Amino acid sequence: MTTIEIFDLTGKVALVTGSTKGLGHSMAKGLAQAGAQVIVNGRRQEDCDAAARKLADETGGEFTGMACHMGDWSQIESLVERAYGECGRVDVLVNNAGINPAPVMLADCTQEYWDKVYDVNLKGPMRLAALVAPRMGEMGGGSIINVTTLGAYMGGPSVGVYTSCKAALNNLTRVMAAEWVSLGVRVNALAPGPFMSEMMKGADRVNPNFSRGSAAATLMKRVADCDEVIGSVVYLASDASSFVTGTDLKVSGGL
Template sequence: MSDAPRQTIRLDGKVALVTGGNRGLGREMALGFARAGADIVVASRHEDACAEFAAALRDELGVRAIGVGVHVGRWDTLDGFVERVYGEMGSVDVLVNNAGMSPLYDSVDSVSEELFDKVLAVNLKGPFRLSALVGTRMAAGGGGSIINISSVGAVHPRPNILPYAAAKAGLNALTEGLARTFGPSVRVNAIMAGTFLTDVSKAWDMEAFAERAKGFALGRGGEPHEIVGAALYLASDLSSYTTGSILTVDGGQP
C-alpha cells in the first residue's frame, strides 16, 4: 500500500462505498477512508481484484471490507448491487462515484454510437442511478455524503475527450441537483480532478506530458494519494456546510 501523509480526520463507524475502487484514484480513496477507520466496499467490474484489495484492508487495517463486482454502466444490475451492499454492510454513509472511462479515438467523426453510449453510461448514467438508490436510503436514514469524481475536462474539453467531457459536465450538473434533492441530511459534492499519474499514465508520452505540465501552477501531475485529502474532507463532518460544490484538485491547470 502506498505511502501518504499522516491523517487526522476520522471516519470510525462509517461505511464507504467506492466504485472503481481497486485501482488508481479509487484505490487511494478507499485506502484513505480505511486508514481513517471507515469500513469499505470496493466495487468495480473486476470482483477478484476488489476482493483481494478488500482482504488486504481487513488484514492490514482491521476494518470490515468487502469486494463486489459491478458494471456501473448497466442500469438493471445496480438495484441488486445496492441490495447486496446493504445486506452485507448494513448501511452506506459515504458513496464515491469514481468509476469512469475515456477511450481514445482517432478523430471525432470516428466516434461510434456504441463508444459514445458506453462512455456516458459509465461516467454519468451509473453515478445518477447509484446516487438515486443510495441517496434515497441515506435521506431516509441518518444522512450521508455522496462524492462524485468529475474531471477538469468538464470545463476544459480537449478534442480527444469530448464524450467523456460531456459526461463529466453532466456529472457536475447532477452534483448540484442531487444536493438539492437529498438535502438537508445528505450532502452531495464533486471533486473535479486534474491530471493524476495513475496506472493509466504508464501508456502516455511522458516527455510530452512533462512539457504540458510546465503550464500547471505546480508544474507536475498529481500523485494518486494527493486526491485523498479532498475526499476525506467531503466524507467527514468537517464539510457539514458544504454541498452542491465542485472542488477542483488539479495542481493549477490552466
C-alpha cells in the same frame, strides 16, 4: 468536536466505485484510515477481493469486495441490495469509477463509443446515487462525492465525449444536492487534475507526451501521486465539510 474528530469516519460505511486501483484505491485506503468500513468495487469479483485483501493488509481496516459494472443498471441495483444486506448502511458514496478510452474526434465517434462512455461515467453514477440517497436519508443522511475532471471545464479536440459527460456530472451534482438536501444528503464533485494512475499510463501509451504535457499545464508542474487525493475525499466525506454541498473541489495542482 475537536478538529481531528470532525474528520473521523468511525462507524460509517463508504462505497467507493472503481477502487481496485488508481484514485479509487487510494480513496478506499484513506477513508478506511479515517475509520470507515469500505466497500471495494470494480468489474470482477476476484479483483475486488484481491484489492480488499491488499488494503486490509496495508491498513488493518475493514474492506468488502463487491463487483458491479457501473454501466449496467441491473447490476447497480444488485450492488445496492448487497451493500445494505451485508453492511447495513451506506454513509458515503464515492462515484469514482470512470473510463477514458482512446481519444476520438467527434466526426469519428460511433454510437457504441458514445454509449459506453456515457453509460459508465454518467448514467451509472446517476442511478447509483438515486438508489442510495433515499436510503441514506432514512438513516440520518450521508455524503455523495462525484468524481469528475478538470477537463469538464474546458474540453478540447478528441476528448469531447469524456469531458462532456463529466461536465454533465458536474451539473447533476448540483441537481442532486438540491433534490436531496432535505434528506440530509450532501452532494459534491471532486475534480482531479493529472494523477499517475492506470488511466494516465494508458493515455501515455496513446500519446507518449500526455503526462508530461499535463504536468506542464499545472502551476505545480507535476503529476500527482494517487494518495494525494486522500485529504480531499476524507474532507468531503466527513463532518469537516458539514456546510459544503452542491459545489466542486478541484484537486489539480493549479491546472
